[in-house]
Amino acid sequence: MTGLVQAVPLRRRRPVARAVEGQELALVVVVALLWLALSLGTDTFLTGSNLRNIVFGVAAIAIIGVGMTPVIVTAGIDVSVGSMVAVVMVVVAKLIRDAGTPAPLAILVAVALGLALGSLNGLLVSLGGIHPIIVTFGTLNVFRFVALRVFDSKQVTGVPDTLAWFGGGEAGRGLLGVPHAGWLAIVLAALMWCYMRYWATGRHWYAIGNDANAARLAGINVRRRTIAAYSLTGLLVGLAACVLIGSGGLVQQNAGAGLELQVIAAVVIGGTSILGGRGTVLGTLLGALLVGTLTSAITLLGWRSELTELFIGLFILVAVGVDLVRERRRRTR
Amino acid sequence: MTTKTAELDKARDEQPTPGHSAPRWTRPLRLVLSERVALLSVLLVVVVVWFWYLGQNDYLVAPYDADYLASALETMVPLCLLGLAEFIVIVSGRGGIDLSVGSIVSLAGMAFGFMVGQWGWPVFPALVLTVLVGAILGAVNGALIAYLGFPALIATLATYYAYGSLALVSNDNAPISTKPVQDLHSLTRAIDLPVVPDLPAQVLTFLVPCVLVVWLVVNRTTYGRRLYAIGTNDVAARFANINVRQSRFRAYVASGLLSGVVAVVTVAQFASARPDAGTVGNGMALPAITIAVLGGVAISGGLGRVAGVVIAALLIVWLNAGILLAFEGSDGSQFQLFALGAVLVLSALLNAITLRRRGGVPG
Numbered sequence: 001m002t003g004l005v006q007a008v009p010l011r012r013r014r015p016v017a018r019a020v021e022g023q024e025l026a027l028v029v030v031v032a033l034l035w036l037a038l039s040l041g042t043d044t045f046l047t048g049s050n051l052r053n054i055v056f057g058v059a060a061i062a063i064i065g066v067g068m069t070p071v072i073v074t075a076g077i078d079v080s081v082g083s084m085v086a087v088v089m090v091v092v093a094k095l096i097r098d099a100g101t102p103a104p105l106a107i108l109v110a111v112a113l114g115l116a117l118g119s120l121n122g123l124l125v126s127l128g129g130i131h132p133i134i135v136t137f138g139t140l141n142v143f144r145f146v147a148l149r150v151f152d153s154k155q156v157t158g159v160p161d162t163l164a165w166f167g168g169g170e171a172g173r174g175l176l177g178v179p180h181a182g183w184l185a186i187v188l189a190a191l192m193w194c195y196m197r198y199w200a201t202g203r204h205w206y207a208i209g210n211d212a213n214a215a216r217l218a219g220i221n222v223r224r225r226t227i228a229a230y231s232l233t234g235l236l237v238g239l240a241a242c243v244l245i246g247s248g249g250l251v252q253q254n255a256g257a258g259l260e261l262q263v264i265a266a267v268v269i270g271g272t273s274i275l276g277g278r279g280t281v282l283g284t285l286l287g288a289l290l291v292g293t294l295t296s297a298i299t300l301l302g303w304r305s306e307l308t309e310l311f312i313g314l315f316i317l318v319a320v321g322v323d324l325v326r327e328r329r330r331r332t333r
Numbered sequence: 334m335t336t337k338t339a340e341l342d343k344a345r346d347e348q349p350t351p352g353h354s355a356p357r358w359t360r361p362l363r364l365v366l367s368e369r370v371a372l373l374s375v376l377l378v379v380v381v382v383w384f385w386y387l388g389q390n391d392y393l394v395a396p397y398d399a400d401y402l403a404s405a406l407e408t409m410v411p412l413c414l415l416g417l418a419e420f421i422v423i424v425s426g427r428g429g430i431d432l433s434v435g436s437i438v439s440l441a442g443m444a445f446g447f448m449v450g451q452w453g454w455p456v457f458p459a460l461v462l463t464v465l466v467g468a469i470l471g472a473v474n475g476a477l478i479a480y481l482g483f484p485a486l487i488a489t490l491a492t493y494y495a496y497g498s499l500a501l502v503s504n505d506n507a508p509i510s511t512k513p514v515q516d517l518h519s520l521t522r523a524i525d526l527p528v529v530p531d532l533p534a535q536v537l538t539f540l541v542p543c544v545l546v547v548w549l550v551v552n553r554t555t556y557g558r559r560l561y562a563i564g565t566n567d568v569a570a571r572f573a574n575i576n577v578r579q580s581r582f583r584a585y586v587a588s589g590l591l592s593g594v595v596a597v598v599t600v601a602q603f604a605s606a607r608p609d610a611g612t613v614g615n616g617m618a619l620p621a622i623t624i625a626v627l628g629g630v631a632i633s634g635g636l637g638r639v640a641g642v643v644i645a646a647l648l649i650v651w652l653n654a655g656i657l658l659a660f661e662g663s664d665g666s667q668f669q670l671f672a673l674g675a676v677l678v679l680s681a682l683l684n685a686i687t688l689r690r691r692g693g694v695p696g
Contacts, residue, residue, distance in 0.1 A: 077486070079619075124678065124682075128678075128681075128682050128685060129685040129686075130678070130681045130682060130685055131632040131633070131681075133430070133622075133632060134626050134632060134677065134678070134681050135678060135681070137619060137622060137623055137626070137674075137677060138623075138673075138674040138675070138677040138678035138681070139674060139678070140619065140674065141619075141623075141670045141671065141673045141674030141677070142670070142671055142674035142675060142678075144670050145667050145668070145670040145671035145674065148667040148670070149667060153662065153663050153664075261432075261490060261493070261494075264490060265490065265494070268487055268490070273484075274428075274484045274486050274487050275428070275484060304502055306498050306501035306502045306506060307498060307502060308498070309494040309495070309497055309498035309501075310494065310495050310498035310499060310502075312491075312494045313490075313491040313492060313493070313494035313495030313498065314491070314495065316487060316490060316491035316494070317477070317483070317488070317491045320483055320484070320487050320488075320491075321481070321483070324481070324482055324483065
């Protein structure tokens, strides 16, 4: 999408500076300041249960964001993840309620189903030659249709807590009291971060995002790498659905509606360029954490919960604005 | 590369020229496959005839006749107007898109509700001000995108959140449906017309004038030409002494303006100013973008026609109306989603294939 190549920094710098550069560093500072202010300003922020809630609240967004980051890095986008989540959630919820499917099998089904749906997007984008936003707007509708057919006009109630390991309850609490879902997001992000930074095939995503034609001429299998990015997103959507079903109970027909925008917001706040070619998973993780902190802060301060979205909007503008200024400075240097 | 060139040559050779070559019957087929407006028109006729046939043979729960089709146009007004809004910003290029239209509809609608319902202003000035509010909200998008250089997807994602949040907060998440607002419903009553079936009033008072104005602006003014020019190649446009930023800015203002009109229509139609009018469920932006793309607007900018968008809206509305009659209960609304998605992807796929074969511009 970008005309001129915007080079991935190749200069050697000190390792730390290279690991957390630009946006990520700023985000860390912002999140730290917010946490500091909130723990001084309220009694309830810096409590175990509140921090657990924040982490669990953003875990699903972060997990999907880990897949969305390479998609956006290749200058693509996937707006169908919300509907995908709905499909996986309803199928898995019905399986474990009606067929008593054990947890490992349920997870396998979730991941496989997500992978299949994601691959469909990938195939249409790369082989069909259609712009990703059109493909995923289309599949957004189609997947929602599939989900509603499986729902059969009723919400799924009384889902057993087969997947409680992922859930926000007592059984889902892991090391250091952080929910398993949070650890899952962190581990996945770490793996992805290494992959996108040190593996050749991971670097290919950046090359494709900078200039798909140049990447193809350089011998990169653009189609396969594109399909891989979308399929991976689907796979992670499957895992995120497991987190959302978590402790069981109720799965509503509007499950996952609007989730795509939250994920994209987290990715973009994390400094990934929507034009492709730049961005890291670490940023996405921090972006998701920032969104979760904001949501929690507004509740704790007793402000109207509807204001959360106003602040998410403002943060997107600030994050991208800062990035634009940096970009301009880099170009004039 | 040689094969590609050979293909192009072959494609050019195959172009039917008057007088000789290519069997005559392939020409309409070629037209239908390559011209989006022709393809959509054929689909429209097929859909209407098919459902009419089903209705004649008692497969539908109610007759699919002219009266029903006319009353279905009610749902076309917001769809088509927002489709045109997306058309303008997408044509303006550089990844142009407006995700915030639904939130603008909510927020401008709440403003309309306050003016008419709470402060008791007369309807007409309130209406004009509402459209103005929409334009101002659009101008914020435009300033961010055209003057500050934000990517359109991001800027409008941010304002989608911000405007939607403000709309919810404005009246404590409650709709305004006082007596004066309820009286607005008369704006959308069906009008008795000779010869043709009764149309919902907003089709004649809002939709048709807006479509005409957009068509005139896009096709008969220098601004329209500038819009296509910056969408095709904004560097070339700048060299041609076009004020690229201002032209792009105005595209987003126009989108906000049309959203303001939709806000008025929506409030009148539901006899209530709802704070989530444009954002509930999947929101209004997704169907609007779908309509624009289905209407042949290239997401890369610079390509697209008003007629395509209008026919696409008509196709979806009448298809949906038919689907609603073909199923019992809520099944119909589910199949509408499927139809929308499938039609969108298939038409884009068809376009990509025909354009690739003809060596044209990617859509």
